[in-house]
Structure formats: structure tokens, C-alpha cells
Amino acid sequence: MKDQDFICASKPEQLIQGKVTWQSPSNIALVKYWGKEENQIPANPSISFTLDNCRTITSLEFTRKKDSEKKGDFFDFEFYFEGQKKEDFKPKIYTFFERIEEYCTYLKQYQFIINSENSFPHSSGIASSASGMSALALCVMSLEKQLFPSISEDYFYKKASFLARLGSGSACRSIQGKQVVWGEHVDIDGSSNLYGVEYPNEVHEVFENYQDTILLVDKGEKKVSSSVGHNLMHDHPFAEARFKQAHKNLASLKSIFVSGNLNDFIEVVESEALTLHAMMMSSNPYFILMKPNTLEIINKIWEFRESTGLPVCFTLDAGANVHVLYPNKNKTEILEFIKNELVAHCQSQQYILDNVGFGSKKL
Ligand code: PMV
Numbered sequence: 001m002k003d004q005d006f007i008c009a010s011k012p013e014q015l016i017q018g019k020v021t022w023q024s025p026s027n028i029a030l031v032k033y034w035g036k037e038e039n040q041i042p043a044n045p046s047i048s049f050t051l052d053n054c055r056t057i058t059s060l061e062f063t064r065k066k067d068s069e070k071k072g073d074f075f076d077f078e079f080y081f082e083g084q085k086k087e088d089f090k091p092k093i094y095t096f097f098e099r100i101e102e103y104c105t106y107l108k109q110y111q112f113i114i115n116s117e118n119s120f121p122h123s124s125g126i127a128s129s130a131s132g133m134s135a136l137a138l139c140v141m142s143l144e145k146q147l148f149p150s151i152s153e154d155y156f157y158k159k160a161s162f163l164a165r166l167g168s169g170s171a172c173r174s175i176q177g178k179q180v181v182w183g184e185h186v187d188i189d190g191s192s193n194l195y196g197v198e199y200p201n202e203v204h205e206v207f208e209n210y211q212d213t214i215l216l217v218d219k220g221e222k223k224v225s226s227s228v229g230h231n232l233m234h235d236h237p238f239a240e241a242r243f244k245q246a247h248k249n250l251a252s253l254k255s256i257f258v259s260g261n262l263n264d265f266i267e268v269v270e271s272e273a274l275t276l277h278a279m280m281m282s283s284n285p286y287f288i289l290m291k292p293n294t295l296e297i298i299n300k301i302w303e304f305r306e307s308t309g310l311p312v313c314f315t316l317d318a319g320a321n322v323h324v325l326y327p328n329k330n331k332t333e334i335l336e337f338i339k340n341e342l343v344a345h346c347q348s349q350q351y352i353l354d355n356v357g358f359g360s361k362k363l
Helices: 087-100 129-147 153-167 169-174 226-231 239-259 262-281 292-308 328-345
Strands: 017-031 046-064 076-081 110-118 179-182 196-198 211-215 313-316 322-326 351-355
Touching: 017 129, 017 169, 017 239, 017 262, 017 313, 046 129, 046 169, 046 211, 046 239, 076 087, 087 129, 087 153, 110 129, 129 153, 129 169, 153 169, 153 196, 169 179, 169 196, 211 328, 239 262, 262 313, 292 313, 292 322, 292 328, 322 328, 328 351
Parallel strands: 076 110
Antiparallel strands: 017 046, 046 110, 046 179, 046 351, 179 196, 211 322, 211 351, 313 322
């Protein structure tokens, strides 16, 4: 599909008011998206596990403006986060509405009240933009479905992912499915730069209910935002090699998903995490998002894996927190190791138990 296919039709149903609510999860990338072109087009394809417990619940109340109120060419909304009115979150949502207006031309005809809450601790340093933007995009699509009832389910979810991408790139991978690919890849049918698709090929049972324990190493505000980081991939001396490597790693994961070979899985996933941070460290200007405790944890995971042979590995997103990944069948031993050895390196000993989930849900 092309961008233009997502422009809504011109003759909506009459709809005065209503309310829709969606729950949407976060996701953790195995092959990372880092670097983008205009309009949030990724510089390379990525794949993620959808998470389950880390999620956002968002409701969108809409009231059609009366003709007398239709003056003013602006988006009219209030935003509440966990019950509190949040003015400082509004610019991000305003920008989101501006980006999607071309595809959702009805937005300025409504007044909105948006209520949002996260299942994970606020300011835990966990990326909330993926779950937050995907939940809001789904709410917008539920409004669109009421305005244009004939849209198909397939179109609904593709457009929700397409809109979420315009809010925050990785958010497009939070809509549907246990594993989601975003970005064109020759070996993955249906993959697109415009939206995420559920990984269409075979996945070995060892990846069923795969565990992700998120160690909260640093809950502070990131020194360098993802958007600044993505932009530093323009003119980055290693960019072309990195983008090629992501294509290759995704192809490798395709075979690993069939074989269930966890040694190979670990090699790809850890290499991706370290490469992401290597790109940050070799940007101009350079920066480091890992903290000493991030490295302590990585070293302990390596020692534990070496001495026990258990298939535990780590990945990182754009921050200091560590995602510890392992199969469900090894949960008891690995969780014990995490609690005994790793939690001490977390800020306020905080961590989140999560696992692969199924995607968003209408409430
Ligand atoms: O979606 P953004 O712009 O916040 O970028 C997220 C990038 C990483 O989390 C570092 C990697 C990824 O693919 O999720």
C-alpha cells in the first residue's frame, strides 16, 4: 500500500459524540531501528517482540463542534495523564495530530478529551511512546471506523500502525502480533516501511511466551532523545554498513525462528544491542546512554551464561535499562539469578516482569 491509500474518504457518517478506549503494549526490538528518513521512514528494517505487561490505556472522548464553534484552524483537545491535566504533554500530541491530519481530515471537526494511563511506573525510563502513541492511534481509528463503517479490519490495523508510526516510529510495532516487522526486507513478505506487520513465517515453540525482565537501571530523563539520535545517523561514518547489517541480522533471525537455535539468537540480539549503542558512541557529537550498572549487569549475565549454559541474554533500547530475555522453560533458575545478582544494580531495586504478548485490545 502507498501513503495515499491511507487518506480517509470524504463522506463520513453523522457522528455527534462518543468515547473509545484502547489498551496497547510496549515492544522490545531484537533488530533495532536506528536512523530514519523524512516522515518516519526507517533507514533499515526492524523486528520486535510485543510485550504484555508494559502497556498504556487511552480513552478518547469526542464531541462534534457546533457550526458556530468551527472557527479557528486548530486541534481542540485536553490531555489527562493518570487523572491529572498535563499541559506539557500537549505539544507532542499536537504534532502527532498535525502529522496525521492529511490522512484523518475529520480531526479538526471534533473536540477531544484524552485520558491516558500506564501500567508501568511513571518515569521508569521505560519507553512509553510506543504504547502511548499506538493506543492513541487506535482510538483515532475507532473514531474513523464510526465515521466510515465500511473500512475493513485489515485496513483498520494497517492504518492504526501507519498513524502510530507518524507519532513515534517504534510505536507502529505495538499494534498486533507477538513478533512484528517494520521496514521492507526482501525475505519477509508484506513487510513495509509504512507500517508494522505481524511476522508471517514460522516461529519455533521455544519463543512461545519468551520472558523479558526489564531492569530499571536509570529512571532519569535521557540526555539525548531518540529523535536526535536517529538524526545523527545522517552523515554517520558507519551508517551504510550498519543498515546492511540490520538486513543481514533480520535474515539470520528468520532461520533462527525456524530452528529455535538459542545460541544463534543470543548472538544476533546482543550484537544488535551493542551495535545500537556503538552507533551512539561513534556519532558526531558522540554520546553514551549506558551507565556503569548497565555494564555490570551485562558482565554478570555473560558470566552466568558461561557457568550454567542457560540461554539468557540481554538487549538494550535507547537508554540505560537492560531487558533480560530468556525462554519460559528456564524461568525459575534465571529469575532467581536476576533477583540474587542483578536487581542490586537497579535504581531502587526496581524491575518489571514481562513476556511476549499479543498486541493491542479494545476495551
Ligand atoms: O521510536 P523511537 O523514535 O523512540 O525510536 C526507538 C529506537 C529504539 O528503541 C532504540 C530501537 C527500536 O527499534 O525500538
